[in-house]
Every structure is written in C-alpha cells, then in structure tokens.
Amino acid sequence: MKNIVTARAHTNIALIKYWGKSNIDLNLPTTSSLSMTLDSFYTTTSVEFTDKATDSLILNSVSADSTRISKFLDMMRTQYDDFPKISVISKNHVPTAAGLASSASSFAALTAAMFEILELEKNKQEMSRIARRGSGSASRSIFGNFAVWNKGWDDVSSYAESFYNQDIGLSMIVAEISANQKKMSSTKGMQLAQTAPTYNSWVKKSALQLEEMKSAISQKDIEKIGLIAQDNALGMHEQNRLCQIPFDYFTNQTRRIIDFTNYCYNSGLLAFVTIDAGPNVKIITDRATEQKLLTRFRAEFPEMTFDVAHAGGGYEYL
Numbered sequence: 001m002k003n004i005v006t007a008r009a010h011t012n013i014a015l016i017k018y019w020g021k022s023n024i025d026l027n028l029p030t031t032s033s034l035s036m037t038l039d040s041f042y043t044t045t046s047v048e049f050t051d052k053a054t055d056s057l058i059l060n061s062v063s064a065d066s067t068r069i070s071k072f073l074d075m076m077r078t079q080y081d082d083f084p085k086i087s088v089i090s091k092n093h094v095p096t097a098a099g100l101a102s103s104a105s106s107f108a109a110l111t112a113a114m115f116e117i118l119e120l121e122k123n124k125q126e127m128s129r130i131a132r133r134g135s136g137s138a139s140r141s142i143f144g145n146f147a148v149w150n151k152g153w154d155d156v157s158s159y160a161e162s163f164y165n166q167d168i169g170l171s172m173i174v175a176e177i178s179a180n181q182k183k184m185s186s187t188k189g190m191q192l193a194q195t196a197p198t199y200n201s202w203v204k205k206s207a208l209q210l211e212e213m214k215s216a217i218s219q220k221d222i223e224k225i226g227l228i229a230q231d232n233a234l235g236m237h238e239q240n241r242l243c244q245i246p247f248d249y250f251t252n253q254t255r256r257i258i259d260f261t262n263y264c265y266n267s268g269l270l271a272f273v274t275i276d277a278g279p280n281v282k283i284i285t286d287r288a289t290e291q292k293l294l295t296r297f298r299a300e301f302p303e304m305t306f307d308v309a310h311a312g313g314g315y316e317y318l
C-alpha cells in the first residue's frame with residue numbers, strides 16, 4: 001500500500017454553466033453543463049495517511065482551513081471503507097478564488113489522489129461522481145478536452161463524462177482583472193440566483209443551448225460555440241442581478257473587457273466572452289486569431305494580465 005500519492009488535475013471553463021442546485025447535500029445541479037479543460041491552470045495535490053487526530057490542509061505552502069476537504073474525506077469514509085486521517089498538500093497554479101474555478105481542479109486532483117491511495121478502481125464515472133460532492137465543477141475536471149456533466153436525478157446518476165476528446169483549436173484568453181479573493185462564493189451565489197423570477201427560463205434555455213453547443217463542438221464551429229457560450233454566461237449573471245438579494249460579480253473593468261470583445265467581434269475577429277463567479281473574463285477565440293486579439297487587448301488594457309489557455313488533459317499521477 002502506498003503511503004503518499006500525488007495527482008494533478010486541470011481547471012475547466014464551462015461553456016454551458018452549472019449555476020444552481022436541486023439538492024444541496026448531494027450537490028446535484030439544476031442544469032447539465034459542458035466545459036473545456038484547460039492546459040495552463042492546474043492543481044497538484046499530495047495525500048498522505050497520518051496518525052494525527054484530524055485531516056489537515058497545506059494550501060500553497062501555508063496551513064489552511066481544512067473544513068471543506070475534511071467534510072469531503074468524511075463523505076468518502078462513508079462511501080468506502082473507513083480510513084485514517086489524511087494530510088493534504090495542495091498547490092494551485094491558478095489565481096485562487098477569482099472565478100478561475102480552482103475548486104474544480106482542487107477537488108478533481110484530491111479525488112484522483114484519494115482513489116490511488118485507497119487503491120480504488122479508477123472508474124472515471126465513479127471518480128467524477130465523487131469529485132462532484134467536493135465541488136460540482138470538479139466532476140468535469142476528471143476529463144480532458146470537452147466534458148458534459150449530466151445533471152442526473154440522484155447521487156448515482158449525476159456525473160460527468162468525456163464528450164469530445166479532441167482539441168478543436170479553441171483558445172481562451174484569460175483577462176486577469178483581479179486575483180483577490182472573490183466576495184461571494186459560487187456555492188452561495190448560485191443559491192441566491194435561484195430566487196430570480198427568470199431563473200427557470202434560464203434553466204430551460206440552457207437545456208436547448210447544451211444540445212446546440214454539442215453540435216457546434218462536433219462541427220468545430222468556434223463562432224457558434226462562442227455565441228452560445230456568451231449568451232449562456234451573460235444569462236447566468238443576469239440571474240444574480242434579478243434575484244432576491246441582488247449581487248454582481250462584474251466590475252467596471254469586466255464591463256470594459258466585454259465591450260471591447262464585442263467591438264473586436266463587430267470588426268470581424270472571432271471574440272466572445274464567458275465569465276464565472278468572479279470579475280475575470282475569458283475570451284473565446286481560435287488559434288488563428290489569438291495573437292491578434294492579445295495584441296489588441298494588451299494595447300487597450302496595459303494594466304491587466306492576459307494569459308492564453310488551450311485544451312488540456314484529464315487527471316494524471318506524478
């Protein structure tokens with residue numbers, strides 16, 4: 001039996017968003033979602049058995065609150081044979097909690113590491129289902145390229161699977177507006193959003209958009225992918241503004257980037273936005289256009305950092 005295991009998983013960006021829960025305890029979503037796993041942003045996690053009295057977490061070389069991972073490990077203790085306490089050492093190569101979905105890569109890496117140390121069969125469906133309990137979006141980071149998380153109806157039926165395991169030349173330019181801790185967690189934000197009177201129509205539209213998105217990916221039609229993803233994401237943020245306790249992840253800079261992206265699109269370049277639970281914007285484009293856009297964005301926003309990401313792989317062991 002191995003005593004220490006290290007796994008890596010990449011973050012993913014949803015093109016069709018998960019934004020709402022039908023069951024909070026089991027972390028079941030109100031919508032199915034679809035994402036692309038990124039190559040440049042990832043989490044590396046080591047797990048080790050310990051005879052200490054509690055699970056512990058060292059995140060980015062600093063001792064951190066282990067409540068959330070401990071809850072996750074306790075869930076695994078009930079699903080499989082009980083196991084000793086675990087010390088977790090994790091490093092995020094992602095601007096943490098700024099809407100770049102580090103919880104996705106974190107819980108996917110932790111799941112992969114735990115499956116190895118516990119010598120569980122590496123059934124990806126099962127790994128995805130378990131990762132989901134840590135963070136919904138983590139269910140998709142088990143896979144490379146494009147993954148769909150089918151919402152399912154109970155703990156067993158809600159997991160992600162590989163949808164299209166090919167790099168279709170989609171590029172994402174990440175505009176890092178803020179690497180500060182976000183003010184509203186996605187867990188809380190989506191539950192508030194569900195109180196918007198328009199929420200159910202967004203859910204219905206999302207189901208249609210998922211099917212359109214699948215065919216756009218199969219056709220490698222980046223323009224279609226971008227248009228659908230942009231509409232889906234802006235619709236998600238609209239729910240935040242219309243819910244009972246309205247909130248907004250956008251800052252002025254977020255809005256400026258959105259406007260400039262639209263301006264680029266109207267001037268004939270492939271450029272679309274998607275935004276998660278934070279102010280940062282991901283610009284969807286293709287390989288042929290990415291350098292042109294980068295030059296334009298860097299000139300327009302000299303104070304911001306822009307990174308480029310392409311499709312990345314699923315979890316791996318180091």
Ligand code: DP6
Nearest residue numbers: 014017018135136137186187276277
């Ligand atoms: C906006 O997976 O972070 O990034 O399940 O509560 O941990 P929890 O939420 P989380 O939500 C991600 C929301 C999103 C959209 C997406 O990735 O689909």
